Amino acid sequence: MRWVVSRRAVIARSLKAIPVAGFVGFLAKTGLAAEACADPTDGLRASLHYTETSADRGKYCSACSFFDADGENGCGTCKIFNGPTNPKGHCDSWAAKD
Numbered sequence: 001m002r003w004v005v006s007r008r009a010v011i012a013r014s015l016k017a018i019p020v021a022g023f024v025g026f027l028a029k030t031g032l033a034a035e036a037c038a039d040p041t042d043g044l045r046a047s048l049h050y051t052e053t054s055a056d057r058g059k060y061c062s063a064c065s066f067f068d069a070d071g072e073n074g075c076g077t078c079k080i081f082n083g084p085t086n087p088k089g090h091c092d093s094w095a096a097k098d
Contacts, residue, residue: 037084037085038085052088053086059090066079
């Protein structure tokens with residue numbers, strides 16, 4: 001059996017994809033899309049169970065004493081990891097700011 005796709009079907013599906021692509025672009029520009037600051041599987045981050053989004057309310061990297069807000073692309077820096085960190089992230093070494 002041969003599968004035949006008409007031009008009309010291809011055009012119709014392409015037109016449906018345009019709004020989706022526009023919405024994804026909007027999320028990226030507004031910062032509403034999930035921004036990955038660091039690779040959670042990287043060495044020390046993996047051993048401290050670092051995640052880009054905290055599952056525990058109130059225990060975010062931005063509320064940790066090891067976190068500095070100075071960074072690029074909405075990411076901060078962590079004194080433990082010595083590199084970029086997501087302000088909404090979390091790891092086992094989290095300590096509340098004084």
